[in-house]
Amino acid sequence: MLQIETWKRALIWALVVAGLVLAAPNLFYNRVETHNDAVKSIETSGATAELEAQAAGWPAWLPSNLVNLGLDLRGGAHLLAEVRVADVYQSRMESLWPEVRDALREARDEVGTIRLQDSDPGTLRVRISNPDGMARALEAVRALAQPVVSLTGAGATDIEVAGEGSDLIVQLSEAERQASDDRTMQQSLEIIRRRIDEVGTREPTIQRQGADRILIEVPGLGSADELKAIIGTTAQLTFQAVESRTTNPNEQVGVGTELVPSMTEDGVYYVLEQAPVVTGEELTDSQPSYDQNGRPAVTFRFNPSGARKFGDYTAQNIGSPFAIVLDNEVISAPVIQSHISGGSGIITGNFTIEESTNLAVLLRAGALPAGMEFLEERTIGPQLGQDSIDAGKLATSVAFALVLVFMFATYGLFGLFANIALILNIALIMGVLSLIGATLTLPGIAGIVLTVGMAVDANVLVFERIREEMKSARGPARAIELGYEKALSAIIDANLTTIITATILYVMGSGPVRGFAITLGLGIVTSVFTAIWVTRLLIVMWFDRRRPKTLEI
Structure with missing residues (x-):
């Protein structure tokens, strides 16, 4: 018989409601974005009356995840840089x-x-x-x-x-x-990411392309020249004496000392002398290595000036820790085991090869490891981004309206059920994109438009199959049940091939191609869910109330 268990009904509606709730913040994009920026600023630099007022603009108990707008929608700067390895x-x-x-x-x-x-x-x-x-x-x-x-x-x-x-x-x-090439590229990516994150930009794209190139896209930035200026700034690296260690972020420190958080230990803070023993300007190299027991470690080397100061300090402070501080965060605080002369030393610990490589990368993060040549630079103005958004909205609206009209005109009440499922499908896509923090680009909008057209395919297969079953003189309940059962294999086959295509596009592609693949793949998953379960649930609920003797499809 045509039945859906109560727990399945509850689960279907719970997923639909969750998707709607997650998608809702995108209807108040500017308001929620202002709230998120204010909350982030309060966490990093403390609260002010203005920031608290902005944070109160959106209820804290509601989700505040948004679909991030890509470079072609928000405007910003694009660079393709070649690292001279x-x-x-x-x-x-x-x-x-x-x-x-x-x-x-x-x-x-x-x-x-x-x-x-x-x-x-x-x-x-x-x-x-x-x-x-x-x-x-x-x-x-x-x-x-x-x-x-x-x-x-x-x-x-x-x-x-x-x-x-x-x-x-x-x-x-x-x-x-x-x-060395891999370490150089990894170090360059790390430095660029840290410097761009430091200026508070939203969702930058920083990724390696090929053997020696880096793609950098920063939405909301004024120009490519401004982006190059950010990349060209110098990160601050210091070696400082450690006075104590604490878990109290409000620890009172004396004159000449400062409280610095640990990068690798959550909730741990170090009280350091403000005057550095050595600065990153005097560090010439740092490489992953092995200690005398064959375990991964990290070596470092100073120039003559830094070597002299570091040697004098270690000779006088054997058994005491010293902190390696990068951008006001302690990345490591090893204990001095012996006098370190000659301007070089080694940091040991329970490192894996990957961890020792990453620490060496951070130690060298005070300066880019190699020169960079900018092969391509492009600035996209906010007006052009707004034009893209408007064009995307128009395309989606036209496709959406045509599909809604066609389904209702062709299948009547059942077409209305399919249209409700289609609206919920779009909301679910936006909800999932918000949940995972995905970035929406113009090709991503194209993927959503394509999904709108493909989303009703499953319903068309089911409805046509129900028509065929009604011609076989079966009752309405049995016709609906067989329609869904016999159309299921065709629905799975058709959508599985699209999922495979989207996966290949995501794995093999980059940038805009991946954006298209993400929205297409998510759209297929949500459209199958709404077509097979949501539409069926709506039909079952209608059938339970009306008990029709025949179906007008």
Whole structure:
């Protein structure tokens, strides 16, 4: 018989109501957006009368998630930057030269005098006066090699050393170049993201494209030049003495000290001396490495000035912690185990390879690791974004109206039920997009428009099947039941292929293509739910009340 259990009815209506509630804030977009910005400002910088008034503009007990508007809808700045990863090879070789020089000086009796020669970028060429000592020189420099810290470079070393006549040639190995490229891109992404987030922009798109390019899209920003200026600013990195540690965010600190939150430990704060021991301007390098027990660790190196200050401090404070502070957050607070001379040290802990790599990235986040060349820049004005929104609204409204008229004219009362389900379908799409914090772009609107056209396909299949069953002299209840049963396989097949297509678009595509894939995929899921369950529930409720002898479809 044509029945739907009570618990299923309750679940269907609960999902519908949840979707409507989640989608509702988008009807008051500016008001809710102002509320969200005020709440965020209160959390970060404290409350003011004005901020509290703005936060009170939307009830705190209601959902406040919004569908974020993409660059083509809100307007903003677009940049495509190419990272010159080869710059890192040159800086690595420059920082390696003092170690190579010291190693060869220890073998001076065999290799003779040494002199640095002009060489290609990323290569270190050293000439020795005694070519007969080349074997000893190669042995001394190869001893400086370290294992490559990456999942793909296991067993390889970071440098390759070769002899050419009287010249000793040192360069990064291929495995280390690949690992270095990945670290450079990861570091560049991290720095750019931190700098853009710092200015309070909404939902920026910062993602890697290919081997050495970064796509940066920031909605709401005035121009591409302004975006480049933000990327070009310098993050603040300091090494500071630790006085104490607390979980009280309102801890009273003395003169000359400050309270700084921990980045990696929730609810933990450090009381630090305001005057830094060393600043990030004196940090020349930081790399993931291994400690003496073969566990992942992080090495760091200072310039001569920083090395002297850091060495003096560690000699006087063995057993005490010191804090590494990035943008007013403590990223690590290791304990000084011994006097650290020579301007380099190592941070140990229960790190995984990924964690040690990330910490090295954060340590180097005071400056971009390599130069960036902007291949493409574009500014989209707010007026153009508003034009896109208006065009999207018009297209959606026209498609929506035509579908509603067609369904009602073709199927009568059953078409009205399908139209109600279609309206709920759009609300559910917006609710899910708000819940996951998705960004809606113009291609995303195209996906919604396509969903409007496709959403009634399942109802058409069901209604036509019910018509066929009515011609077989079956009763209305049995015809409706068989109509849904026999149309189910066709509905699943048709929508499954679309879901597969949307998945492929999302996995293989990027940017606008992904936006289209997300709205299309979500639209298919919600349209199947509304067509199979919501429309059926409406028909069952109507049938239970009217008990018609025949169906006018």
